[in-house]
Amino acid sequence: MNMLGVMQIALFAIVLTALVKPLGGFMAKVFQGERTWLSPVFGPVERGIYRLCGIDASSETSWKRYAIAVLLFNLIGFLAVYSIQLAQGVLPLNPQAFAGVEAKSAFNTAVSFASNTNWQGYGGESTMSYFTQMLALNVQNFLSAASGMAVLVALIRGFSRRQASQIGNFYVDMTRGTLYVLVPLALVLALALVSQGVVQNFSEYKTVELVEPVVMQPEQVTQQTIPLGPAASQVAIKQLGTNGGGFFNVNSAHPLENPTPLSNFLEVLAILLIPAALCYTFGRMVNDTRQGWAVYAAMMIIFLPLTFGVFGAEQAGNPRFDTLGVDQASSATHSGGNMEGKEVRFGIANSALWAAVTTAASNGSVNSMHDSYTPLGGLVPMWLMQLGEVVFGGAGSGLYGMLMFAIVAVFIAGLMVGRTPEYLGKKIEAYEVKMASLVLLLPCVVVLIGTAIASAIPAGTSSVANPGAHGFSEILYAFSSAGNNNGSAFGGLSANTPFYNIALGVAMWISRFWLMIPVLAIAGSLAAKRNVAITAGTLPTHTPLFIAMLIGVVLMVGALTFLPSLALGPVVEHLQMIGKG
Amino acid sequence: MSELRPALISFLLLTVITGVVYPLAVTGLGQALFSDKANGSLIRDGDRLIGSQLIGQPFLDPRYFFGRPSATAPQPYNGAASSGSNQGPTNPALATAISARVAALRAFDPENKTSVPIDLVTASGSGLDPHISPAAAEYQVPRVARMRNRPESEIRTLVKEMTEGRTFGILGEPRVNVLLLNLALDGKQAG
Numbered sequence: 001m002n003m004l005g006v007m008q009i010a011l012f013a014i015v016l017t018a019l020v021k022p023l024g025g026f027m028a029k030v031f032q033g034e035r036t037w038l039s040p041v042f043g044p045v046e047r048g049i050y051r052l053c054g055i056d057a058s059s060e061t062s063w064k065r066y067a068i069a070v071l072l073f074n075l076i077g078f079l080a081v082y083s084i085q086l087a088q089g090v091l092p093l094n095p096q097a098f099a100g101v102e103a104k105s106a107f108n109t110a111v112s113f114a115s116n117t118n119w120q121g122y123g124g125e126s127t128m129s130y131f132t133q134m135l136a137l138n139v140q141n142f143l144s145a146a147s148g149m150a151v152l153v154a155l156i157r158g159f160s161r162r163q164a165s166q167i168g169n170f171y172v173d174m175t176r177g178t179l180y181v182l183v184p185l186a187l188v189l190a191l192a193l194v195s196q197g198v199v200q201n202f203s204e205y206k207t208v209e210l211v212e213p214v215v216m217q218p219e220q221v222t223q224q225t226i227p228l229g230p231a232a233s234q235v236a237i238k239q240l241g242t243n244g245g246g247f248f249n250v251n252s253a254h255p256l257e258n259p260t261p262l263s264n265f266l267e268v269l270a271i272l273l274i275p276a277a278l279c280y281t282f283g284r285m286v287n288d289t290r291q292g293w294a295v296y297a298a299m300m301i302i303f304l305p306l307t308f309g310v311f312g313a314e315q316a317g318n319p320r321f322d323t324l325g326v327d328q329a330s331s332a333t334h335s336g337g338n339m340e341g342k343e344v345r346f347g348i349a350n351s352a353l354w355a356a357v358t359t360a361a362s363n364g365s366v367n368s369m370h371d372s373y374t375p376l377g378g379l380v381p382m383w384l385m386q387l388g389e390v391v392f393g394g395a396g397s398g399l400y401g402m403l404m405f406a407i408v409a410v411f412i413a414g415l416m417v418g419r420t421p422e423y424l425g426k427k428i429e430a431y432e433v434k435m436a437s438l439v440l441l442l443p444c445v446v447v448l449i450g451t452a453i454a455s456a457i458p459a460g461t462s463s464v465a466n467p468g469a470h471g472f473s474e475i476l477y478a479f480s481s482a483g484n485n486n487g488s489a490f491g492g493l494s495a496n497t498p499f500y501n502i503a504l505g506v507a508m509w510i511s512r513f514w515l516m517i518p519v520l521a522i523a524g525s526l527a528a529k530r531n532v533a534i535t536a537g538t539l540p541t542h543t544p545l546f547i548a549m550l551i552g553v554v555l556m557v558g559a560l561t562f563l564p565s566l567a568l569g570p571v572v573e574h575l576q577m578i579g580k581g
Numbered sequence: 582m583s584e585l586r587p588a589l590i591s592f593l594l595l596t597v598i599t600g601v602v603y604p605l606a607v608t609g610l611g612q613a614l615f616s617d618k619a620n621g622s623l624i625r626d627g628d629r630l631i632g633s634q635l636i637g638q639p640f641l642d643p644r645y646f647f648g649r650p651s652a653t654a655p656q657p658y659n660g661a662a663s664s665g666s667n668q669g670p671t672n673p674a675l676a677t678a679i680s681a682r683v684a685a686l687r688a689f690d691p692e693n694k695t696s697v698p699i700d701l702v703t704a705s706g707s708g709l710d711p712h713i714s715p716a717a718a719e720y721q722v723p724r725v726a727r728m729r730n731r732p733e734s735e736i737r738t739l740v741k742e743m744t745e746g747r748t749f750g751i752l753g754e755p756r757v758n759v760l761l762l763n764l765a766l767d768g769k770q771a772g
Contacts, residue, residue, distance in 0.1 A: 007751060049594050053587040065584075072588045080592070126662050135600040142599040143592070171587050178595055183603060194611035197635050200619045201608065205661065208623070208630040211763060214639045216656045225661040226621050226633045233607040237599075250663040253706035255635040256621065261753020317699070318670050325683045327696040327716070334714030335754050340675065340703040341665045344649070344712040347754035351706075368706045369665035372675075470669035492667030577671050 002330045005315070005349030009307060012265070012353060013300070016272055020296060023273065024280025030180045031153045031173060032285065033057075042179040049175055060166035063524025066154055067517050069170035070147055074114050074513065077140055082110035084136040085128075094129035095204035101127060108501035113140035115512035116148055116394050118238065118245030118364055118487040119504060121496040125227040125248045130202060137245060138234045142186075145241030145274075146177040148396030151516050152278060153177075155400050156285045158523030159424040162531050167523045181274070182241060189270055190236035197259035200232040231257055239270035242394040244364030244487045252354070252367040253343055264346055264367060268354050271363045275392040278399045286424050290542035295402055298550045299360075302391045306380050307356035313377035314338045315348045319578055338377065341369030352377070359384040362394035364487025371466070371474065371490035375574035378473065379566060381488065385480045387558040388443055394485060397512075400519050402554075404436040406541070407522070409553045411436075413539050413546075422538055425531040432525060435518035443483045443511045444561045450479035450507050451565060459499035465492030469576065473569035482507040624760075626769060636660055637711040638760050643689045644728040645766065646713070646721050648759040649700060650682060653708035666704040679703065690724040712756035715744050725766070739765055 029036050050057050061069070085101040088094060101109070105121055112119045113136070122128065128137070150173035157167045194200050206226040213222040231247040235257055238245050252258040252267055276296065283292020315337040317328035330336035335347030342351045351368035358365055359381035370378055384391060390401040407423060411433050414421030421428040454460030454475045464471035474490040481488055482504040489495065495504065540546065611619040622634040632638055637648045639658045651657035652666035668675040682702040687693070701717040718740045726733040743762045747753050 004747070004751065011751065045598070049591060052594060053590040055587050055591075068584060069588065072584055073592060076588055076592045080596070123662060123664075134604050135596060138604065139596045139600040143595060171591050175591065175595070178599065183599065186603065187607065190607040191610055191614070194607070194615050194619050197618045197622050199621050200611040201621075203620065206621060206623065206630060206633075208632050210638055211631055211760065211767075212638070212640050212642055212645060214641055214656070221639075221656050224632070224636070224638060224658060226623065226636060227660055228621055230604045230608060232611060232619070233604040236607075248663050250665060250707045250709075253665070254663050255637075255707060255709055255711055256633075259622075259635050261748040265748075265752050320671065320676055321679060321699070324676065324680050325687075325696050326679065326699050326702055328699045331716065333719065333755065334698045334700060334716035336699060338670065338703075339700045340668065340670070341706045342703075343706050343710050344700050344714055344756045345710075345753050350753065366706075369667055371667040371669060372665065374670050465667055466669035466672045468671060470671060473669075490667070491665065492669070573669070573671055 002315070005311060005347070008349050009311065009353050012269065013304065016269060016276055019273060020277050020280050023277035024292070025284060027181055027277060027281040028284035030176050031281065033172070033176070036180060038180050038184060046175060046179055050172075053171065055169070055171050057169065057172050060169050062165055063154070063167050063520045066167055066170050067520045070151060070516055070520075071513060073170070073174070074144070074147055077143055078110045078114040081113050081136040081140055082106050084132055085109060088129045088132045091129065091131045093131035093134070093202065096129070098127060098129050104498050104501040105496055108505045111505040111508050112487065113137050113243070113245060114144055115485055115508045116144035116241070116243060116362065116397065117482060117485040117508045117512070118243040119482055119489065119508065120245055120487070121501055123249035124246055130229050133234060133247065134230060138237065141234065141237040141241045141243040141245070142178050142182050143174070145182060145243065145395040146174045148394050149177040149181070149278070150174045150396065151519055152396035152400045155403060155519055155523040156282055158526035159426060160286050161527045163529070164527045167520070167527050182237065185240050186233070186237040189240065189266060190232045192266055193232045193235055193263055196263035197256070198232040198235055198263060199228050199256050200230055201228055202230060203228050227256065235267065236270070238365060239267045239363065240274060242271065242275060242361045242363045242398070244358065246365060250369075251365050253369065258367055261345055261350070264350055264354070268350070268357050271357050271361045271365070272392050274395045275361055275398045278396065282399060288542070291424065294542045294547050295399070295406070295550070298547045298554075299391050299402070301547070301551055302554065303356065303360050306360075306384060307353060310356050310377050310380045311349060311352035313374045313380075314352050316374070318374060338372070338374050341372030343368065355381045356384065358488055359486060360391040360393075362389040362398065362485045362487070364481065366488050369491055370477070370488060371492045375570040375577055378477070378490070379570035382473070382477050382480050382570065383558060383562065383566065385484045385486045386447065386562045387554055388440065389484045389486060390554060397485065401439065404439040404519070405554050406550055407432055407436040408440065409546070409549045410539060410541065412553065413549055419537055422532055423541060425534070426526045426529050427532055432522050435522045438518045439515050440557060442515060446507045446510055447479045447483035448561070448565065450483060450503060451476050454479065454499075454503065459497070463494040463497055463500060465494065469569055469573040473573065476565055476569050478504060479507060483511050485512050624764070632760050634758065634761065635711055636709050640759065640763060643724055645763045646718060646725060646759050647701070649710045649713060650678075650702065650704045651708040652704040658709060660709060663707045663709055665706045665708060693720070693723060695720065711758050711760060713759055715740070715755050715757055718744075718757045718762070729766070
């Protein structure tokens, strides 16, 4: 690891932490229905939406009706994305005249974007029309993120309310999150990205004459296509909304999607911005900001060492190339390290930082190809996903996942000292622990069973691109990604096949929507409870002791569940790589 | 039925806001403020389009600086289908490919015994990487100078001029844009 690389990662952590309080405080106001400085602009729009929908903004619902609204709204989103893809051939804004998308691929993509996963089985610049990118995919980038934030806010209300039967109004939470948080942030970021060279237009692709015509078999290539389109507006929200679905095939490794070190810094910051700030929003809404900072600290303490782990592994390079006459040592004039699948403008440090950030959050965009990472460099992103996407995680979904771990942590602490566990003044009882366990365990089941099936049948193994243990890693990565709504991939796996389109589609659907139901059930159950008084026997949940407990539970569940499968993939491959064989 | 109305109508209205108004606003402002960049940072030679400053091009002629290997199909640097190699670190095909690339560079430049900077023989993530490291450019200076019958110092100065540093002295990596460097070698200005 070189000094400038370490400094870049440190700078990222400092800037992110500095933004947590201002944005988190703002979001608390938004979700508590208070006036903000954006109200003069978006207030009339917001009220217009409620009027046309026939929603009374002041009326709230039980957790069951809240859950029905979330599921229904996202089902409509899924159907819209699915049908727009099938019909894009006859829809406008299709200058490249792309045909409708094949049905199984369209199913996969529709689930993928509705579930905030944004796994991509297709190549953007060769498949999707501008109409599909804008009105199907881009819309879901906003609405799936806003849905996740809404569910989180409902859960927080469960903690902060006493003997209440209602946990909020989904349409109000989702609309306010979209209008006051996502749209303004995306607008500013998108313009900043255009200033760096991210394209934003509706032109057809340009053809340029190559400076040196190149002889290829069977004919000479003299021209190059420059793909265009409304990319900046989509890139901005795919980062902010922890979506990650790229405009182009290689996502943010593409020079027109992420052209400069500055665009890279802004994009990678945007991934963690909302999940990090929501920790403070949570603290503010339960009237104890220390609780929010404690969760933030736990996330950071898991995140930073793992980031440096990827950086170290990638910077060390590949010992198999040592005898090939190449220079892998970093110096002032090149970054060295494992540069296969990485871009020169980002080097090792920014690629490693991105890989950790995008898998800590359930973002899944990439600025380098994870499939070509060293075994240990690739193990970290895989494990960050397997932890359940709770180290920052998705917009909303990351923190509600982490709060499920907090419930399990106080439960375990309660068992140790023989007291009924409490969290934020609420008794945690059998019902909450059962529901929280469901949220923790279901993705693990989906990932492991999915991987097992795919590894056992030809339809699964025939898509593998790399031989040996790495091929197994490709399958494990795919199900870890889909089963935790991340969306990144070991891209060598040919996942645009009927088996993977359906299997991964089902995994994404279960992990997103089946988990929202127990989370909302806990919200409803907690809201109905009375507050218990804090006594000398109450475990404080803002102290280093609790932070350590929380980290311990997250890492234990993640390690116990996934170490065997990781041993079969990246660990074996690492031993093979450093061995003489 | 009472559940369906708010779901459908809010979905339609928010689709208009986030799927139509928002991208059009970004397009309008982007085109007004940064028109060249919003349209792909294209390079013209007279009235011909000869490239984008952000998209690398293939160079096989040893009189030019070579860019990074590209894994796009069917030809390298195919702008219509960005792609990395996705070869794993222990895939024998990767080591074979790197050996072949090192051998090809050595064949053009038999006197040069220094080891090859890794970025010059590994495929980029996008297959369209416009840059190489300053070390990868320096490695090629003797060859390009000899092929063009120009002094090495002159080529080296040109490379220095074309080298971009880290943004604000910290972000990213130092790099050289291969297309712009080769245009400068030919005495053409990118504009």
